[in-house]
Structure formats: C-alpha cells, structure tokens
Amino acid sequence: MMLSIENLEVKYGNIQALHGISFHVNKGEIVTLIGANGAGKTTSLHSISRLPPPEAPRVIAGDIRFNGESILKTKPDQVVKDLHLALVPEGRHIFGNLTVMENLQLATYARAKGTDFEPEYQRIFDLFPRLHERRKQRSESLSGGEQQMLAVGRALLTGCNFLMLDEPSMGLAPVLKYELFRKLKQLNDEGMTILLVEQNANLALHLAHRGYVLDTGKIVAEGTGEELLGNPEVKKAYLGG
C-alpha cells in the first residue's frame, strides 16, 4: 500500500470537514475519489499534501501513511521533494506572471542541481505539444485547457511518481477532457500512481481501477470502477440515473 488514509478527521477552525475516512492507493493504481460539491474531496487532497492552514485543514484524529510511515509531521515541500507525491490543485494555480518555460523550470527547484532536465522538458512537450508552442508566453495568456496541461506538466517535473489531481477536467471542453484522460492513462501505463478527484464521475470511474464515493466527509461507497458504475445508489446520485 503506497498511500493509506486511516480514520482521518480534520477541521477548519471549529468546523469538521472529514469524519473519519479511510481509503488507500496501491502502487501503480488509478484510484478516484468522487462526490458532490463540498463533500470533502479537496480537503482530503490538501490534507495529504500537508498544506498548512488556513487553506488546508488541521488533522485532529487518524493518520496519513505513505509507504507505511506517518506523514503528519512532514512539511508540504518535503512531501513533493522526498516522497515524490505531487498535487495538481483545483483551479490549476499556475504562476501566471511567469512564462510557460519558467513554470516548468520552477518545478525542478527542489531537485538535484546540475541535473540535465532537457529530456524531461522534452517529455512534457511530447505529452502536451501545445506547451512547446507557447513556452515563451506568459502563462496567464494560455487558454484554460493549456493551463491545465501546464499544471500537470509542472507537477510531473517535480519528479513525482504519485500524482494527485483535483478536478482536472473542470472547465474543459469535452474533446480536451477525453484527451487529458487519455494522457493520464498513458502516464499510468508508464508507471505513475494516480489519485484522481472528479465530479465527472462517469469519466473518472471508466478510467480508474478503483474508486471511493465521498459524501459530506464520509466514504459512502467503494469498489472497482465497474462495481461503482453498476451500483444503483451511485448511479442515482452521481451518474444522472
């Protein structure tokens, strides 16, 4: 088990957002976390990334283990640097005042100096050719889809082998959605472990090996992608009947 969340309870101030959730991700898997708006999906990812309050919540009970060790005391930059666990946050959060290339370069900040990152930049550009065309542009000027690709490319350049994505398909045209999901599949085939948060349950469950359904801070269903797709309750609540 690469990542395991054990009876996790977290609070924002006095408001509890997760009420003892447990789930895990094995190496090489794509696992999806689905649920309605406000269910606690982003909260879960922020907790795993160990982001500090006020954006992220405080853990009050339970544990987050990575390769068997608790990471509750790990700093957010160490999660990326030492655990190679990266997050593509909701809303992308690219650095709009930097160029596309600078965004990518910055992602290598914590990695060994003197490494030749050229092949890795090339890999990102192969994956997302649009980024190559626009590499000298201020990233603010990119379209929503291109910004999402940059956010993913940037996360990959941190040298991660575990990628978490928070609603990456939000705001993308259907064609781009499918393209993005194909790229995620490709990354997974190349060995990347993926934890995917989505409101678009249908798409996510088709891609993922396994999934969990989150509702107001509790896990209410779990199973393989197929099981959840066939689950009548899930169908009714998240797949439009």
Place this chain on the structure above:
Amino acid sequence: MLESLIQNIINALQWGSFYALIALGYTLVYGVLTLINFAHGDVFMVGAYIAFFVATFCLTVLGLPGWVALILVIPLTMILTSLVGVTLERIAYRPLRKKGAHRLYVVITALMCGLILEHANLAILGASRKAFPVLIEVQVYNIGGVTFTNLKIAVIVTAFLSFLFLHWVVTKTRIGMAMRAISYDKFAVPLMGIPLDQIIVVTFILGSGFAGLAGLLFAMSYPVLEPYMGALIGWKAFIAAVVGGIGDIRGAFIGGFLLGAVEIMVVAFFPSTFRDLISFSVLLAILTWKPTGLFGIAQTTKI
C-alpha cells in the same frame, strides 16, 4: 548654468541612491508578501549603527587602516543588518502569517517593530549622537566648476550595481523565479517542492542587507547618527517605492531617483524649508495620475 545643472544632477543622483537602496527592500518584501514592512527605515538606521560599531572596532581595537576597515565593514554591516531583518521576520511576521492574520495587523506589527528598534536604540545607547569615524579620505574634485567627491560617486555607483544585482537575482535565478511565483500565488509554491519560508527569509536578507549598505553609505556621507535617522528617510523611500510601482524593483529604483531629483530641483528654486512639502505634493500628483505607480501595470505584476 550648465555647471549648476550638472551639479544638481549629481546631488540628485546621490540622494536618489539612498532612497533607491532603501526602496528596493520595501519593494522586495512587498512583492513577495504584500507586506509593507514599515520597520524597514529603522532597519536602515540599525544598519548605520552596526556600521558605526564595526568601523570603530576595526579602527580602534584592531588598529586597521581606514580602507582595510572599509573592506571589512561593508560585508559585515550587510550580514549583520540582514540578520536584524531576518529576526524581525522570524519573531514578528512569521507567527502572524502562520495564523493567517489580517494584513492590517501585520502592518501595525511592522510599525511597532520600527518603533521598538528606535526606542531600543535610545534606551541602550542614550540620546547622544554618534559621530561616524572617517574610513576613507574624502577627495573633492572640481571639473569645470562642478564639484563632487569620491564618496558621492561611490554612493551612486553602488546604488546602480545593487540594482543590477537584485534585478539579476529576481529575473534570472531560480530563487528569484520562486520569489516572483510567491508574489503571484503563494499557495502553489510548496506544491513545487519549494520551502516557502526559506524564500521569504532570502527576501528579507536581500532587503535588509541593502538597507544596511545604505546605512553605511549614509553614515559615511553624513557622519552623525541618531536613533530617529531612519524614520523620515524610510517614509520617503517607501513613498518612492509606491510612486515607482511597489512590488517592481525597477519601480523602486526609478522612484528613488525621481524623489531625489524632485527634492534637489525644489531646493534649487525655493527655500529649503519647502523641500518636503513640494516634493511630497509632486509625488501625490503622480499617484493621483497613476495610482498603481509608474511601473505598476497590474495587481498581479509584482517584483
């Protein structure tokens, strides 16, 4: 006529250099944290005192010749002053940042830190002024009726080199890239594996280090030190940074020299008691015309 113009330009450049060196620190910290570090003028004052003690130690205790002392005083003053800035960040600003305190409280804290520095100085060293020792012989040159000193030239050259250095740091280095990234989106910086606090500390090191350098140069040029020497010049440098477009280091630099130029021009035509009144009025007019400052393009374009 021409001589007096050139003379005025040199004087404007000298004063502009002091303002610019201090304004750079305001703008760096603001660019990264959107924090107006109102203690910065007093960090300049502390820098002047640090330079005083280091210089006196080198001259009297070590018995070094002035120019050797100066070579030691420059880096030591910058390092020790940057430690003061880092200490303020550590004990005053960081705890507030971790608690997510409203900006108003952080600004008030900065003001109080400045007052504490001033009054700690007063309490520890007393009200008497200190005379800064002579480190290098001031040479007066006179070319075609224009007089200037080696010290003035050194001040101006130092300000330009400092600007070029900081501009290089911000635009070309990875740490500068991280500083710009923080100014745009603090949230995503740790997600790149970048320790946020470390970049913030570097920002304070740079800002305070150059305030210390300004303190040293100022003390060498006007060798009388007193605890409140940083207050007015600090305010002026802050205003210069805002007029230039706070958050942009080119703005701080241009703003500093602009203020220097306006002041010298006012004094050339009016009684010197009008200096601050008229120059602040001019800056106010500039801000009314362009509220984001000369280089302030948009809210998001900082440093």
